[in-house]
Amino acid sequence: xTCEVGPAGESAMRLIFSAPPKPALTHKLLAIQESxxxxxxxxxxxxxIGYTTLTLFFTPFKFERDRAEAWLLAQADNPxxxxxxxxxxxxxxxxxxxxxxxxxxxxxxxxADITGLSVDDVIRLHCEQTYFAYxxxxxxxxxxxxxxxxxxxxxxxxxxxxxxxxxxxxxxxSQTAIYPCDSPGGWRLIxxxxxxxxxxxSTPPSRLSVGDFVRFEPISEADFHSMSRRS
Amino acid sequence: MNTLxxxxxxxxxxxxxxxxxxxLQMGIPPAGAxxxxxxxxxxxQLGHLQDEAAIEVAYGDFVASPIEDCHIVVxxxxxxxxxxxxPVSHASVHAVAGGQTLSMKTAAEGVYSYLHISGGIAVxxxxxxxxxxxxEGVGGLNGGYLKNGDVLPIGEASSSGxxxxxxxxxxxxxxxxxxxxxxxFQYAELSETAIKSLLQSxxxxxxxxxxxxxxxxxxxxxxxxxxxxxxxxxxxAIQIPPDGKPIILLNDRQTVGGYPKPGAVIxxxxxxxxxxxxxxxxxxxxxxxxxxxxxxWLEQHYLETRLR
Numbered sequence: 001x002t003c004e005v006g007p008a009g010e011s012a013m014r015l016i017f018s019a020p021p022k023p024a025l026t027h028k029l030l031a032i033q034e035s036x037x038x039x040x041x042x043x044x045x046x047x048x049i050g051y052t053t054l055t056l057f058f059t060p061f062k063f064e065r066d067r068a069e070a071w072l073l074a075q076a077d078n079p080x081x082x083x084x085x086x087x088x089x090x091x092x093x094x095x096x097x098x099x100x101x102x103x104x105x106x107x108x109x110x111x112a113d114i115t116g117l118s119v120d121d122v123i124r125l126h127c128e129q130t131y132f133a134y135x136x137x138x139x140x141x142x143x144x145x146x147x148x149x150x151x152x153x154x155x156x157x158x159x160x161x162x163x164x165x166x167x168x169x170x171x172x173x174s175q176t177a178i179y180p181c182d183s184p185g186g187w188r189l190i191x192x193x194x195x196x197x198x199x200x201x202s203t204p205p206s207r208l209s210v211g212d213f214v215r216f217e218p219i220s221e222a223d224f225h226s227m228s229r230r231s
Numbered sequence: 232m233n234t235l236x237x238x239x240x241x242x243x244x245x246x247x248x249x250x251x252x253x254x255l256q257m258g259i260p261p262a263g264a265x266x267x268x269x270x271x272x273x274x275x276q277l278g279h280l281q282d283e284a285a286i287e288v289a290y291g292d293f294v295a296s297p298i299e300d301c302h303i304v305v306x307x308x309x310x311x312x313x314x315x316x317x318p319v320s321h322a323s324v325h326a327v328a329g330g331q332t333l334s335m336k337t338a339a340e341g342v343y344s345y346l347h348i349s350g351g352i353a354v355x356x357x358x359x360x361x362x363x364x365x366x367e368g369v370g371g372l373n374g375g376y377l378k379n380g381d382v383l384p385i386g387e388a389s390s391s392g393x394x395x396x397x398x399x400x401x402x403x404x405x406x407x408x409x410x411x412x413x414x415x416f417q418y419a420e421l422s423e424t425a426i427k428s429l430l431q432s433x434x435x436x437x438x439x440x441x442x443x444x445x446x447x448x449x450x451x452x453x454x455x456x457x458x459x460x461x462x463x464x465x466x467x468a469i470q471i472p473p474d475g476k477p478i479i480l481l482n483d484r485q486t487v488g489g490y491p492k493p494g495a496v497i498x499x500x501x502x503x504x505x506x507x508x509x510x511x512x513x514x515x516x517x518x519x520x521x522x523x524x525x526x527x528w529l530e531q532h533y534l535e536t537r538l539r
Contacts, residue, residue: 007415009465009495010523014415021460046255048486050462057255057465060498060527065520135461137487140258140367144461183366200357200369206257 003076005069012057015072021051023132024080029054030211032075039071049210051134093130093213096193098169099224104192111190115151123218125149131176133212141180141198143208148174160186167193194227233299233385235348240378241292246352246371248284251360255486259369262362263482265343265442265505269307273347276304276324283351283386284361291337291344299329301388302349308341308506341506350386364483408511410500411518412469416492421454428452429493429515436511442483445504447513451475454491461489467496479504497523499530
């Protein structure tokens, strides 16, 4: 698998693999991230995993670019770790309840129309898949989950909505996600999750992290409202 | 405990220190003072050694009263400063008596000014920083921009201040501001035409500029890259959305993004860009990582010598 290491500005380095994203690659990136936290403990201030990238942020001045580059290239040569299967042993998927109903999902019926599926089929296809968390970011607690069933793939809105409410379950291309807080957003909204995905004073604050497996479970309107009140 | 009663908060005033680190993976941007030289300058002038927070005021429009005696200094973009309606020099430390009214008004240059109060703004730190990240609702006073009527806690003033004024920046609209950038990310995948547009055209700072980033206008950059997997952004990243108008990502940026980026503007030039007003002409120039280190090193040295 080929890879490249290059600068991300003056005090960060980015490792990118030229391979399609898959859980095994994410696990490799997670393993390199963990070793980097040990190896560069003095100088590493932050690190971010993307679909096929790991970016390491260093303290300016204390960062030896050549050393970081050589180290990253050596790590990239290590064999891929085994990826645990969802449901096997200790790896349990995170189950998130979702209300699929037009009252909370402005694009649900549109999606059924455009795909030629029934609303029930859309819900079934969205819930059947076990998703993998490839990256977090965009907003606190926002987690990019893949891969969506190809029958549900749609482009984003041309003009993003100014406000998507917290909990909105959304899809775009081959990805799905839950908006953890009110924010602008261009993804299609097909449901709502009553659970909080990001709580500032929890440890960790985010319910989901890179490498997690996630499944959605349909719930009734009554359950949605009682769960919303609790969270 | 001393507090500051805010009568007029202005359009985008917030509590800022030098920002938070280690939270990018969580999706929380670094935040922190847009003009960190101005922040450090004020901290040193008041003898603040613990990264005490100040109030960042955009386009200076701010009126407030401390309830107890304190010292203040304003750094960053020059403002017309008055104490109880009496104009005073904007560039020096002033003693303010409890109940007096401080008033800052925008002047001709720059965007961000910093009001420092002896003891610092003592809001509770979140993730090891008092900086406000308004979009995420993190830090500052209740996670947001300041509002009329807000009351800010002020810390205990400890030591006496210095007299240094190490501010590095002056921004004059008539001169071209050079944005030196370290090539990276998708630089090698951009077409020759795209690189030519980027390196050989004049760009202009638009009014679409805030703590998240500064949008430029000028020659459209056709990256030819249509799909990109989301990856980390960085401070100064030159992000090119489908409309071809570059956005320079700054302190409150999205931590992850899927738009092509030919590189990242060096910190020192980002600082000048943050203080630039709409209409400011800018040009891009390539800078090697080693050159960027050298520039940063020299500026740090300059700051430290001036601060002694």
